[in-house]
Amino acid sequence: MRIQSTAEIPYEAYVSQAIYDREMEALFQGPVWHFLGFESALLGDQNYLTTEIAGLPIVVVNDHGVIRAFVNRCVHRGSLLCIAKTGQISEFSCVYHGWTYDLEGRLTGVAFERGIQGQGGMPPDFNKSDHQLRSLKVENYCGILFGSFDHEISDFETYAGPDIAAGIRRVLPYPPILLGRTSQLIHSNWKIYVENNHDSYHASILHSFFTTFKLNRLTQSGGIVINDAGGSHISFSKRKQEVDDTTYNAEQLRSNKEDFGLKDPRALRFIDEFNDQISLQILTLFPLTVFHQISNSLCVRQVIPRGVDKVEVVWWYYGFENDSAEIRDARLMQINLVGPAGYVSMEDGAVGEFVQRNSSYAEGAAGMIKMGGYDHVSSPSRVTEAAIRGFWKQYRDHLGEDIA
Numbered sequence: 001m002r003i004q005s006t007a008e009i010p011y012e013a014y015v016s017q018a019i020y021d022r023e024m025e026a027l028f029q030g031p032v033w034h035f036l037g038f039e040s041a042l043l044g045d046q047n048y049l050t051t052e053i054a055g056l057p058i059v060v061v062n063d064h065g066v067i068r069a070f071v072n073r074c075v076h077r078g079s080l081l082c083i084a085k086t087g088q089i090s091e092f093s094c095v096y097h098g099w100t101y102d103l104e105g106r107l108t109g110v111a112f113e114r115g116i117q118g119q120g121g122m123p124p125d126f127n128k129s130d131h132q133l134r135s136l137k138v139e140n141y142c143g144i145l146f147g148s149f150d151h152e153i154s155d156f157e158t159y160a161g162p163d164i165a166a167g168i169r170r171v172l173p174y175p176p177i178l179l180g181r182t183s184q185l186i187h188s189n190w191k192i193y194v195e196n197n198h199d200s201y202h203a204s205i206l207h208s209f210f211t212t213f214k215l216n217r218l219t220q221s222g223g224i225v226i227n228d229a230g231g232s233h234i235s236f237s238k239r240k241q242e243v244d245d246t247t248y249n250a251e252q253l254r255s256n257k258e259d260f261g262l263k264d265p266r267a268l269r270f271i272d273e274f275n276d277q278i279s280l281q282i283l284t285l286f287p288l289t290v291f292h293q294i295s296n297s298l299c300v301r302q303v304i305p306r307g308v309d310k311v312e313v314v315w316w317y318y319g320f321e322n323d324s325a326e327i328r329d330a331r332l333m334q335i336n337l338v339g340p341a342g343y344v345s346m347e348d349g350a351v352g353e354f355v356q357r358n359s360s361y362a363e364g365a366a367g368m369i370k371m372g373g374y375d376h377v378s379s380p381s382r383v384t385e386a387a388i389r390g391f392w393k394q395y396r397d398h399l400g401e402d403i404a
């Protein structure tokens with residue numbers, strides 16, 4: 001299959017096992033940065049957390065102040081080494097046959113290496129120092145841990161570009177603390193979900209909650225910012241003053257068409273915590289990470305491909321240690337907007353599955369992404385699919401035009 005331009009995307013891209021296999025090798029294990037978790041989970045020495053990158057189990061550990069990440073796979077027969085979500089260890093120890101590793105990933109112990117009474121054991125040419133866990137490069141950016149399989153990759157800020165890096169710093173003025181997590185399995189290819197996050201055009205049309213309650217309309221001031229590589233972007237908008245006010249008046253929240261209002265308006269609050277009036281910022285970091293600010297809900301969405309037609313989204317809702325009671329309450333209340341059953345986000349999962357159902361046996365058909373032209377540059381308009389084109393531009397840079 002060939003992706004010749006970034007204006008048309010063959011549906012085959014969402015159903016081909018061959019393409020998925022290439023993505024697993026060349027893209028996800030190539031020169032890209034992935035979200036691993038929050039530094040705040042690893043503050044104690046020898047604390048670890050387990051996570052995944054595109055279904056590959058990963059363990060991240062604090063080794064006397066140095067954060068290290070490894071594929072969570074024993075070199076012997078491939079068992080998981082760490083099983084719990086978090087914990088504390090002085091060495092890795094495999095449950096299957098008891099092999100051990102130090103926190104730098106070096107194989108230190110092989111059970112019955114010399115056999116018993118001269119019988120059995122490893123052959124003389126076996127040398128523990130030839131074996132270590134597969135390591136990732138790690139960077140801590142604003143209290144978020146990122147990892148890459150490519151040890152030659154540029155530093156995180158260079159990879160993201162200055163505008164995207166500034167957008168991340170904007171929603172992370174302090175190191176984040178985890179408020180809670182939800183997870184959602186969507187029956188669509190991972191790219192359909194990621195494209196949806198690059199799609200500033202749909203938000204105020206698909207999500208009637210947004211429009212009805214004036215959380216996000218295309219008439220509000222905002223724009224999109226796309227990095228030079230193309231695949232990372234920010235879509236943002238500023239809330240109109242009438243719904244900014246915490247002294248909410250039900251009259252002011254009626255939609256233009258109908259007599260809608262919420263009995264409990266707390267989900268619509270917006271406290272301008274970053275002092276710039278921006279009440280919505282969707283930020284994608286190519287290829288599998290999304291940061292959102294929706295009013296005062298702050299979240300990192302970890303996208304985990306689970307086969308060609310399934311994707312899991314793990315929503316890491318966060319706040320800060322010094323949150324006031326009022327802002328913490330707003331963050332928790334606004335979790336109702338997002339996640340698997342969110343007033344806003346549930347439709348994204350549904351439309352992704354609609355597209356997936358139409359992608360099999362599509363007989364060479366392709367979807368079009370021409371809204372706003374053919375380029376993938378920043379713009380003050382959100383009536384554009386430029387950021388989706390940017391995603392495909394960077395995707396092709398990693399995988400080539402002939403992707404299967």
Ligand code: FES
Binds near residue numbers: 094099
């Ligand atoms: S698989 Fe880990 S010790 Fe055998």
Ligand SMILES: [Fe+2]
Binds near residue numbers: 202
């Ligand atoms: Fe959406």
